[in-house]
Amino acid sequence: MKRFVVIGLGNFGSSAAEALHAQGHEVIAVDPREEAVDRIAPFVTRAAVADGRNLDALERIGVRGADAGIVSTGDDITASILSTMVLRDLGVKDVYVKVISRDHARVMDRIGATETVFPERDTGLALASRLSGSAILNYVRLGTGFSVQEMAVRSDWVGKTLRELELRRNYGITVIALHDILQDKMVATPDPDVVLKGSETLLVAGRDEDLARAAET
DSSP states (O other): OOEEEEEOOSHHHHHHHHHHHHTTOEEEEEESOHHHHHHHGGGSSEEEEOOTTOHHHHHHTTOTTOSEEEEOOTTOHHHHHHHHHHHHHTTOOEEEEEOSSHHHHHHHHHTTOSEEEOHHHHHHHHHHHHHTTOOEEEEEEEETTEEEEEEEOOTTTTTOBHHHHTHHHHHSOEEEEEEETTTTEEEESOOTTSBOOTTEEEEEEEEHHHHHHHHOO
16 A cells, blocks of 8 residues: 555546545545545545645645655646645655646656646547547556556447446456546546446556457447
8 A cells, every 4th residue: 555645636636536545545635725625535544724835734744755746736836836846855756746738847847746747638639549549548568468558438338338348258358447538537446337438438457469459449
């Protein structure tokens, strides 16, 4: 089990926090807005009303030495910069930052963010890839001949459930999560009886040859 801190609880931050906690990790969620903290509290290990730019406040709630941090402070670029610096000062090795523009991404790269995430751009690219018929959107190699891939819901799968499709039996692959790319919402271990939509992608794991066969349309 790893320990994560998520600063900023808008749609992106809340979804990331909830998904990480659902996967069995310890998650500390932070936001200066009490209502945002109240909403996420049932779905994380600890939720705190605090300023993500305040080193002492984050120290008190147990952030020091976390395995990774996610910074999602909306349009406040200054807040994302300062929060990233504070997390680094508290010994958080990997910091992932949601950005709102290419210039924002360049700034965060300069100050040492591990990775920047541009949801609006990435969602647009993913949708364009799906509409153009490219099934595989993202790929992470886990070992020889084995990987985790994000793939578009095939047209012949739309309107069916995971239970009906029996992807493990028919293709030898396992669905880890369901991603609604229009709402930017990730659901870990999805309900097998939920009907699949064309605006969704599947995060699946398996052997490369099995994944390739499943992606064929």
